[in-house]
Amino acid sequence: MNTVVPAKRHYVDPTPFDPGLTEPVGAENESFYRASSWRLMWWKFRRHKVAVAAAFILLAFYLMVPFVEVLAPYNQTKRNGDFIYAPPQGIHLMHEGRLAAPFVYPYKYSFDLESFRRVYTMDTSQPQPIRFLCRGDAYEFWGLWTTNVHLFCPPENGTLFLLGTDRLGRDLFSRILYGARISLTIGIVGIAVSFTLGLFFGGLAGYLGGWVDHVIQRMIEILRSLPELPLWLALSAALPPNWSPILVFFGITIILGLLDWPGLARAVRSKLLSLREEDFVKAAELMGASKQRIIARHLIPNFMSHLIASATLSIPSMILGETALSFLGLGLRPPVTSWGVLLNEAQNLAAVQLHPWLLFPIVPVIIVVLAFNFMGDGLRDAADPYH
Template sequence: MTGGDDSDRQAGDPHALGGGGGDLGRRPGHWISDEPWDAETDLQALDRKDLDASTTTLIWRRFKRNKLAVLSGLFLLIMYLMLPVAGFFAPYHPQARNTDAIYAPPQEIDIFTAGHFLVTYPTVSEIDMATFQPKFTADYDDPRPLRWLTSCGDPWSFLGLGETAFRLICPPEGSDLYLIGADRLGRDIFSRLLHGAQLSLTVGLIGVTISFGIGMVLGGFAGYFGGWLDAAVQRSIEIIRSMPELPIWLALSAAIPANWGPVAVFFMISVILGLLDWPGLARAVRSKFLSLREEDYVRAAELMGASTTRIVGSHMMPNFMSHLVASATLSIPTMILGETALSLLGLGLRPPAVSWGLMLNDALDLTAVEIYPWLLAPMIPVILVVLAFNFLGDGLRDALDPYS
């Protein structure tokens, strides 16, 4: 075929323009052919994996397109994987005190100095006679390297199975290490942030489990059976939603006995947060069940004699699971903020427990915050975790939507 014949064919042959059968549906950039149109061949010209992919695969592909949601999910995954071994990454025990380091500022870290990787400088504290505040001065003539993968300080517990003092990073010999500074009792803020994540992040999971258990059961029964049960659930939701949330949290938290231990208070706070968060989910489940119970496949299952449990669990719940996953992801930040607010106001977790809200309780003194701004450091992980959960929830909601 010559160049002229090829141009004539492209200009005059209707098949070359897709008007005939040979090239109908061809993807751009493919060589024009006079072969007869074959449905199976043309179908295989498409990407078969896009046609045969499972629902899970399609959801994962849609989720990967949202880069912000993927990064948020990785960040939260790392955070939760670190919870059991928070003591390994913390240089100090959360209750370790140093009276010489009260309100110590963050120490300067140099990457390469004197042939060592990551060195810090010992600080000397003295009272400023003008302000009567401790003043810390670093000795830059005495660089000291940090110690890695060694034992130091008080032991930490791994899931209650055993104790060890082995840590990723330890203070230099004969010196201290305060990466974010110290609080009013001379405790390392960085170590307390890591240990505080164990309670602040776990309270959200427990609270969501409780609220989802109540919301799905009550909302599901109300939407499926209707009648007096639906009316009773609806009135209960309206009563709870009409009451201001924060004062109810405060009242219930204040009723916790003062002689309870930190673990008992932690679980009680989780229960309180879960008991007050179920109405929103119950209403969403009810509305979804009201529409699903009229579907043909539900009617067919009822006519075939399927039990109510099987109809709800096997036929109706799977069609609502995408909304449940997204709602759970978006509800966890509410629990975390609730615990933080209660602990901040002194009605949540109590010492010697450590949480981000308890740490922010030290920042209620505005004068201290003005002089020692590192006391606001717990705000940073709270903001990052809440934003990460919101971005992840938005990504999951879009990925689980079959019409996205």
């Protein structure tokens, strides 16, 4: 008697993939097994809450860059001669026990003949409301047209120094906003230079091998053996003093990019050495694909996510490099405004002791560097297939 064996039913779990779990809910979950590497990377990255928060912080900083003239209440070069080294003005919402619109108390100053210092006191009897969506100092928006619209402005016939003023009476909060444009941009432009050189030399060393690999590796070892900070100082000091601020900006950017590419080139080389023996590379070679096409279209896209994570972790070092060079007076110079240039005024220990708000430009440097490191850690973990 023949026994009829019932057909094995194929069970598909209808539960959708939950990116919060380390494994898909169902063994046959198509949303997981058919997902691209970029989608899987995104699912793993958004589980890293600290990295996601850091990404939003960086997004806010970089969205601010094109609109600093609108966000800053003062022009970066405007001097308030009557308010030199004025301390920060606080924003208040309560006056004499009643809720009021955001306002500041005006400053009155007197000169102390004993200490030869200006003494600022607040006049709490005359609250001055802050103006919003108002007209203030004129500026050229993106170099296209002249306007004077600001998000918020000082009170009429009043002042608004949220972070105090410097030795020339310039608003420090406005100058920090203007400095963000240079300090944040130099990291992106510098990593573009480093990324291009790293992909080029690392791709040649990893795919071609042989004497090309030996030459590139020896060149990388020579660059890595040189002390980084003295080399930065020497190259920055070699820039002609009569260069315009734009040329100095690009010079510092190229210097930072040229000194950062060896690490990325080694990462590219190690990946290519492991991938060039794969079957898809052999198939491309048999089909007559050129070496340039194999590297650019088949090899590099397979680990681009790792490269992006590595590049993200390199940007903070470039921001800190520009800040250090400008702080030492060998980087960007006035009238260019960057966070390092602003910190250059805090070199005088006596000035910092008397006017500690001059150190405020270091706060955005710390926030941005930490945010890049946290986001880079999240991207690196998300790009790791074994994590």
